[in-house]
Amino acid sequence: MQDTDANQVWDVVVVGAGPAGATAARYAALGGARVLLLDKATFPRYKTCGGGIIGQSRHRMNEHALATIEADVPEVGFSHRMGRVTRVRTGAPFVAMVDRERFDQANVDAAKEAGAEFRDGANVRSLADEDGHTRLTLSDGDELLARVVIGADGSGGRVGRHVGVRIERADLGLEVEVPRRPEDATTGVLLDWGPRPGTYAWVFPKEKTLTVGVIERKGYGEQTRSYLDAWIKRLDLHPTEQDRSSGHLTQWRASDSPLRRGTVVLAGETAGLLEPWTREGISFALRSGEWAGIAAAAHTNGDVAALDRYEAQVQAELVPEITVGEKLLRIFTRFPGAFHFLISKTPMGRSYFIRFCRGETTLVRAFRRRWVQVVAGWLQ
Structure with missing residues (x-):
């Protein structure tokens, strides 16, 4: 137990030290707040994630995080139901790759450098409103008081439940990391539009490993696992028990889901x-974390x-x-099949995909075009 003074008041306590939480802690500390960053895991820690960095992310990464980029990729290959691969290559890279263990540690290091205190292995058991503050009780019995709490403790996290977050849908991602072989030296990103509605698979090349995974709606664990096994076989990879293998739920909010309860924000x-x-x-984590940290510091300053x-x-x-992404999904x-053809076979589709990855445009901008709205309305 590192702090036994239950009446000590922190300006900002951030729960969860992933990209959103560490970024929030950094910006809150830069804003002059006294910040405590908590995570239940012991860092550095691995998390299931492809580790793809698009332009929207790269533009907001701190120097520590930028230094963890392991590959800048100028090529992506598309397949449909593990069929023939169509490759799209550009003169300049359009997506970067990071290892989440190093990337998350780098963001924590940046938060600490900005003045935040970091405490890992700290699991929040409960939150309670108390005289305009929030009291947090940790699993080891320690108690903390905060003027503002920022919840970034992941899908199903304690702080999200406290606020009352409502989820529209949750998906299950399964992933394995295998050593990169000599014949994989020029491997770009591979994306497969899967055998069941809304599924897809990926290969993301890192410095020493290939991150291989699939994603599907939660509730179909056996067939999701079968898709991953088939994808690994299709790639002629041979993971061993020593290779990292993990799963993680991803989720997006219902349209009426709250972002805040009093001075607890998500x-x-x-x-x-x-x-x-x-x-x-x-x-989304980097942007919302930055804004939440700035807002939390401003709140504590009156x-x-x-x-x-x-x-x-x-x-x-x-x-x-999110709304446009739901329509596209x-x-x-x-x-x-139509999506596969549009993105991999047409100049317009390939160009838009690359520009989106570089952060030069957004899905929202595309849906502002009248013809896109007409086609999307007809297809839905």
Whole structure:
């Protein structure tokens, strides 16, 4: 137990030290707040994640995190139901790769450098409102008081349940990391649109490993596992018991889900901030974490509207991306072959995919075009 003074008041306590939480802690500390960052795991720790970094993420990464980039990839291969691969290559890389263990540790290091205190192996057992503050009780019996709490403790996290987050859908991602072989030296990203509605698989090349995974709606564990096994066989890979193998739930919020309860706010995956079609969440974590940290520091400095502005910013900038992603997922679920053809075979589709990955455009911008709205409405 590192702190036995239950009446000590922290300006900001951040629960969860993934990209959203560590970013929030960093920005809150930079804003002058006294910040404690907690995580129930012992760092460094591994997390199931492809580790793909698109432009929206890269633009917001601190120097420590940027130093963890292991590959800049100029090529992606697409297949449908593990069929023939169509490769799209550009002159300049459009997506980067990180190992989540190093990436998450780098973000924690940046938060500590900004002045936040970090405590790993600290599991929050309960939260309670107390005279305008929040009392957090840890599993070891330690108690903390906070003026603002930022919940970034992942899908199904304690803080999300305290706020009352409501989830539209949860998916199961399964993943294995295998050593990169000499013949994999030029491997780009591989994406397979899967055999069942809304599924897809990936290969993301790292410096020494290949991250191989699949994702499918929660509730179909056996067939999701079968898809991963078939994908590994299709790639002629041979994972061993020594290779990392893990699973993780990803989730996105219902449209009426709260982002806040009093001075407890949510960021990243805990808030269900995720793009539903690609299931990309790192850019949402970094953006919401930054805004939540800035708002929390401002609130502790007497800006009573700061947390309201955080909610408004998420609603204005991130929720529309989730809404469009849901529309795309519904269409993709019905017409995966058409999506495969559009993205891999047409110049317009290839160009848009690359520009999206580079952060030069967004899904929301595409849906503002009249013809896209007409086609999407007809297909849904």
